Amino acid sequence: MREFAFEQRLCASLEREVDGVLARQLGGGVHSARRVLDVVVVEPGPTFDDRAAITGRSIPRRAIESDVGRGRSRDWRGAFDLPAERARGIVERAVEVGFFERDPTAGAEHVRRACRYPDGWFDRLVAVENKPDLGAPGDLETQLLKDVRLGLVDEVVLATASHVTRAHLNRLPDAVGVWRFDPETLDRSVVREATPLPVDEHGTEIVEEHAGWTEVRLASPTAKARARRRLAERAYGKGWRVDEFPGCARVRDEAAAGGGGLPRCEWKGRVVDPGNECGPDCPGFEGDDPPSVDVAGERDRRTGWVAEPDGLASRQAGLDRFG
Ligand code: SF4
Numbered sequence: 001m002r003e004f005a006f007e008q009r010l011c012a013s014l015e016r017e018v019d020g021v022l023a024r025q026l027g028g029g030v031h032s033a034r035r036v037l038d039v040v041v042v043e044p045g046p047t048f049d050d051r052a053a054i055t056g057r058s059i060p061r062r063a064i065e066s067d068v069g070r071g072r073s074r075d076w077r078g079a080f081d082l083p084a085e086r087a088r089g090i091v092e093r094a095v096e097v098g099f100f101e102r103d104p105t106a107g108a109e110h111v112r113r114a115c116r117y118p119d120g121w122f123d124r125l126v127a128v129e130n131k132p133d134l135g136a137p138g139d140l141e142t143q144l145l146k147d148v149r150l151g152l153v154d155e156v157v158l159a160t161a162s163h164v165t166r167a168h169l170n171r172l173p174d175a176v177g178v179w180r181f182d183p184e185t186l187d188r189s190v191v192r193e194a195t196p197l198p199v200d201e202h203g204t205e206i207v208e209e210h211a212g213w214t215e216v217r218l219a220s221p222t223a224k225a226r227a228r229r230r231l232a233e234r235a236y237g238k239g240w241r242v243d244e245f246p247g248c249a250r251v252r253d254e255a256a257a258g259g260g261g262l263p264r265c266e267w268k269g270r271v272v273d274p275g276n277e278c279g280p281d282c283p284g285f286e287g288d289d290p291p292s293v294d295v296a297g298e299r300d301r302r303t304g305w306v307a308e309p310d311g312l313a314s315r316q317a318g319l320d321r322f323g
Pocket of ligand 1: 246251
């Protein structure tokens with residue numbers, strides 16, 4: 001089974017078992033964008049529902065970190081430590097998702113936060129590295145060692161379909177947990193528990209690697225906390241299902257672990273990655289309308305994520321009036 005199909009079925013299975021939200025293929029660095037985490041599990045914190053009530057999309061981290069506050073609006077042009085064009089794009093996105101609102105009576109460029117940002121909305125972050133076949137590990141051990149040294153997430157786990165031997169375990173960093181997952185039966189067993197990583201302490205991150213030299217940066221607890229929030233936000237907005245099914249007569253909506261949204265190709269006999277495998281270049285392609293699959297609806301039904309919330313702005317504005 002290809003890694004993509006393994007990942008899709010693992011996500012379907014985890015979604016049934018864990019509380020919180022899941023996403024795949026997200027940047028897992030602090031100062032560097034090099035590391036991409038296969039799957040991230042975001043466990044809910046006490047204010048998860050408040051976060052879900054704002055928007056189903058990611059709130060831009062620069063908007064959260066900006067000097068735009070609640071209450072009195074201000075000109076956004078002085079509120080970001082960024083080039084104006086970049087800041088403008090962030091303001092537009094923040095308005096679009098309902099985190100900022102415009103205040104045209106005060107000025108054309110005036111905005112304020114439409115609601116509070118619920119800082120405690122997420123709790124632990126778990127990163128899962130998928131390696132269905134341990135016979136072809138690539139640079140797995142180095143990769144996991146880097147994750148452990150950085151300590152951005154609370155736990156790092158390796159998921160594999162292979163039989164895990166003592167020799168495999170000895171080669172992995174001690175803190176890395178190991179799951180054996182059968183993508184056919186969806187059985188998952190814990191071979192080794194992960195050890196929690198010190199997310200509140202300094203970590204080290206390789207930001208550049210060249211022949212003969214490597215640049216390493218220290219990641220402070222503050223920088224890590226920001227990067228964790230960015231990661232959680234991206235995970236919240238992204239999820240793990242494909243955005244669109246291909247326009248091919250041979251694709252079906254596969255249900256796994258009680259939920260649908262996995263693109264199964266009847267011609268290939270497995271779950272496929274539409275972005276990389278589908279289209280007129282595929283020898284089995286038969287042009288057709290894509291099947292109507294409610295991907296967002298699946299996620300909404302099966303997790304605490306809300307596809308189209310009403311938004312907190314009006315609710316909080318109402319409360320403030322009587323507060
Ligand atoms: S394009 Fe190819 S891989 Fe994709 S669904 Fe059609 S036959 Fe399958």
